[in-house]
Structures are given as C-alpha cells and as structure tokens.
Amino acid sequence: xxxxxxxxxxxxxxxxxxxxxxxxxxxxxxxxxxxxxxxxxxxxxxxxxxxxxxxxxxxxxxxxxxxxxxxxxxxxxxxxxxxxxxxxxxxxxxxxxxxxxxxxxxxxxxxxxxxxxxxxxxxxxxxxxxxxxxxxxxxxxxxxxxxxxxxxxxxxxxxxxxxxxxxxxxxxxxxxxxxxxxxxxxxxxx
Amino acid sequence: xxxxxxxxxxxxxxxxxxxxxxxxxxxxxxxxxxxxxxxxxxxxxxxxxxxxxxxxxxxxxxxxxxxxxxxxxxxxxxxxxxxxxxxxxxxxxxxxxxxxxxxxxxxxxxxxxxxxxxxxxxxxxxxxxxxxxxxxxxxxxxxxxxxxxxxxxxxxxxxxxxxxxxxxxxxxxxxxxxxxxxxxxxxxxx
DNA sequence: TTAGAGTGAGACGTCAATGTCCCAAAGTCA
DNA sequence: TGACTTTGGGACATTGACGTCTCACTCTAA
Numbered sequence: 227x228x229x230x231x232x233x234x235x236x237x238x239x240x241x242x243x244x245x246x247x248x249x250x251x252x253x254x255x256x257x258x259x260x261x262x263x264x265x266x267x268x269x270x271x272x273x274x275x276x277x278x279x280x281x282x283x284x285x286x287x288x289x290x291x292x293x294x295x296x297x298x299x300x301x302x303x304x305x306x307x308x309x310x311x312x313x314x315x316x317x318x319x320x321x322x323x324x325x326x327x328x329x330x331x332x333x334x335x336x337x338x339x340x341x342x343x344x345x346x347x348x349x350x351x352x353x354x355x356x357x358x359x360x361x362x363x364x365x366x367x368x369x370x371x372x373x374x375x376x377x378x379x380x381x382x383x384x385x386x387x388x389x390x391x392x393x394x395x396x397x398x399x400x401x402x403x404x405x406x407x408x409x410x411x412x413x414x415x416x
Numbered sequence: 417x418x419x420x421x422x423x424x425x426x427x428x429x430x431x432x433x434x435x436x437x438x439x440x441x442x443x444x445x446x447x448x449x450x451x452x453x454x455x456x457x458x459x460x461x462x463x464x465x466x467x468x469x470x471x472x473x474x475x476x477x478x479x480x481x482x483x484x485x486x487x488x489x490x491x492x493x494x495x496x497x498x499x500x501x502x503x504x505x506x507x508x509x510x511x512x513x514x515x516x517x518x519x520x521x522x523x524x525x526x527x528x529x530x531x532x533x534x535x536x537x538x539x540x541x542x543x544x545x546x547x548x549x550x551x552x553x554x555x556x557x558x559x560x561x562x563x564x565x566x567x568x569x570x571x572x573x574x575x576x577x578x579x580x581x582x583x584x585x586x587x588x589x590x591x592x593x594x595x596x597x598x599x600x601x602x603x604x605x606x
Numbered sequence: 607t608t609a610g611a612g613t614g615a616g617a618c619g620t621c622a623a624t625g626t627c628c629c630a631a632a633g634t635c636a
Numbered sequence: 637t638g639a640c641t642t643t644g645g646g647a648c649a650t651t652g653a654c655g656t657c658t659c660a661c662t663c664t665a666a
Binding site: 255256257311334335336365366367368369370371372374375376378379381382383385386389390395396404407408409410411412413414415416 | 445446447501524525526555556557558559560561562564565566568569571572573575576579580585586594597598599600601602603604605606
C-alpha cells in the first residue's frame with residue numbers, strides 16, 4: 227500500500243478510477259456514500275475498501291490527487307510569465323478545465339480545512355496570490371481589493387460557471403469566456 | 417401542530433429559536449446533527465422533536481422560514497422602484513444582511529432542490545430576475561450576460577462576502593461595499 | 607493451460623444519528 | 637398558591653453507512 231512502491235497497471239488504473247470517481251461524485255453530492263462512489267467508479271464496494279481502508283483515507287487521497295491535477299493544469303498555464311492580465315486569463319481557463327476537481331475541493335469549505343495537514347504546502351495557491359499581487363503592482367487589478375478577496379472571487383466565479391454548466395444554463399464551451407468577462411469587468415455597463 | 421392555529425408566546429418563541437438555530441448552524445456545517453441544532457437553539461433534543469417530527473419537517477420549515485426572512489428583507493429594499501443600478505445596490509445590501517439565511521439556503525445546492533415543492537414564492541415580491549432584466553433594458557447591466565448568469569453571480573459574490581467575513585478576512589461592515597464594487601466593475605482596472 | 611493477481615457479492619458486527627416515549631422538574635399564568 | 641404548559645434528559649428501538657472478512661469467479665501474463 228506504500229505510495230512509493232510500483233503498482234501493477236491494473237491496480238494503478240483501478241486506483242485512479244476510484245479517485246476520479248470520488249472527486250466527481252462528491253463534487254455533485256457531498257453526502258454521497260462510499261457505495262455511491264464505488265458505483266460511479268464501476269467497482270465493488272469491497273474493492274474500494276481494498277484500496278482505501280476508510281473514508282478518511284479516501285478523502286485524503288482524493289484531495290491530494292485532485293490538488294495535484296489542478297496544480298498540473300495551473301502549472302501548464304505558466305502564470306508567472308507574460309502580462310498579469312493574460313496570465314490571469316490562462317489561469318481562469320485552467321481552473322475551469324479542472325471544474326470537477328475544483329468543485330470537489332472548494333465546494334464544501336470543510337473538505338479542505340479538515341485535511342490541510344495531509345499535504346505539503348503547495349505551489350498553486352500561493353502563486354495565485356503572487357499573480358494577483360503582481361497584477362496589482364502592474365496596475366491592472368483593483369488595488370482597493372485585497373488579494374485574498376480577489377482569490378475568493380476567482381474561486382467563486384469559476385465554481386459558479388461550473389455549476390451553471392452542470393445545470394444546463396451555460397454551454398461548457400462558454401464558461402471560460404463568461405467567467406473572465408465577469409471577473410474583469412463586472413456586470414455593469416460603463 | 418397546525419400552522420393555522422394560534423400558538424402560545426412560549427411555544428412561538430421556542431419554535432423560532434429552533435428555526436433560526438437550524439439555519440445558522442446548517443449554514444456553517446451542513447453535516448450538523450439534530451443534536452447540534454438543538455444545542456445551538458439552547459433546547460433539548462426532545463423538545464426539538466416535539467416541534468418538528470423529523471429531519472425533513474425541520475428542513476422544510478427552516479427553508480420556508482429563511483425564505484420568508486429573505487423575502488421580507490428584499491421587499492424592504494423595494495427593488496422595483498428607482499433606477500435599476502440603485503435598486504440593485506439595495507438588493508445586494510439586503511442580501512448581505514440576510515447572510516446566514518442565504519448561506520443556509522444556497523450554500524448547498526441540494527437543500528433547495530429537494531424542497532422546491534414545499535413552498536410557493538410570494539408573487540407580490542418582485543424577483544431578482546425582473547430587476548436584472550429591467551437593468552438590461554435600461555442599459556446598465558451587461559446585455560451579453562444572461563439574467564440567470566447575473567443572478568448566480570449575485571448569489572456567489574454575496575456568499576463569498578459572507579464566507580470571507582465568517583473567516584475574519586473581511587470586516588462585516590465592509591462586505592456590502594466590496595460585493596457591490598466587484599459586482600459592478602469586476603477586478604480589472606480600466 | 608495454469609498460477610497468481612484482482613475482483614464482486616454479500617454476510618456480519620459496529621456505530622452514530624434518528625425517532626419515540628416517559629417522567630420529574632421548571633416555568634407560566636389565572 | 638394551584639392548575640396547566642413546557643421542558644430536559646434519559647431509556648429504548650431502528651436505521652443506514654461503515655469497515656472487515658470470506659469465497660468463488662474472472663482476468664492476465666507467462
């Protein structure tokens with residue numbers, strides 16, 4: 227069960243299917259049972275327990291996994307390069323792409339809080355704040371808003387876009403543009 | 417137990433304490449047990465059951481109650497009067513004031529969905545969507561954004577403001593101004 | 607083909623939350 | 637004060653989710 231050891235292809239695939247199903251299922255229903263998750267992963271409940279002894283272990287692993295997925299996506303956006311405004315657009319696009327994972331991680335405020343000690347200080351969140359601060363220094367982001375507030379707004383709008391698409395109110399391909407537009411200019415015509 | 421009958425002052429007070437505690441507690445922890453809610457209401461668990469037979473009944477009553485509280489608050493904002501922009505500012509202020517109740521109602525998407533059939537919206541209260549459409553006709557709200565999207569943005573920002581204050585990142589008295597500013601102008605300096 | 611890896615189904619036992627009931631104590635009002 | 641209302645706390649049974657375990661079956665790689 228050590229993460230360091232090499233896993234057979236089959237086991238590795240099953241493990242990932244469970245983790246992905248956990249994130250996707252819990253993002254849509256926070257009260258989902260382990261049976262629900264196992265079903266979503268097309269796996270028996272006993273198999274799920276074979277990989278993750280208890281709910282906490284699964285949660286911790288799913289958080290680390292989802293966080294890693296989001297990190298990869300954000301890393302690919304290279305948000306420390308180029309003008310802050312353009313970097314922010316790439317960041318938002320990357321976050322929207324990780325919709326499921328983000329909704330799982332941030333949909334329930336308690337999810338992350340209870341597991342903050344399970345993983346090491348990450349790269350993506352601090353760099354988001356870095357990007358915001360850089361943007362403020364460049365004079366493109368509202369200096370009256372705290373970086374923390376702006377970060378919350380990004381999460382909130384991204385989640386809202388994901389949720390709207392989830393309910394069919396917004397086409398998937400339109401999420402990014404809509405979120406970026408609202409994030410940048412708000413809703414009032416000037 | 418009929419809602420139509422007159423209730424003694426004591427019972428009425430107890431009932432309201434339970435409903436308010438339910439909304440406040442569930443807004444902060446969606447997994448709160450009935451024992452948690454009873455404790456928050458400073459009431460015995462058996463007393464809670466005396467007023468609400470089961471969890472569903474309590475949920476339904478709490479939703480109706482919270483919805484009514486928000487409706488009252490919104491009605492006082494008279495959002496069908498005056499310029500749409502100013503009406504929107506009053507609406508947002510009213511929503512921020514109802515922070516707890518809104519966080520309870522909209523914090524978990526499933527809460528409302530499961531109980532939509534339990535209550536009818538008060539038709540005498542002008543809806544948020546009406547105000548948004550009016551604003552678009554007046555040319556003050558982005559015509560490229562759907563009214564539903566704008567409504568979601570209002571909810572999301574209000575909730576974010578409430579949450580930020582809840583975690584001490586934002587002073588209570590600053591929520592409204594911050595939410596309005598972000599809602600109207602976004603985050604990018606033009 | 608064959609041994610071993612991996613799996614599904616399901617039987618248990620456990621546990622926390624729930625819902626019901628009762629009764630003594632405290633509160634309320636005439 | 638005395639009748640009536642309301643409450644708190646505890647005993648109890650029920651339920652659904654969990655976690656553990658076994659066994660027969662399927663798949664995979666040599």
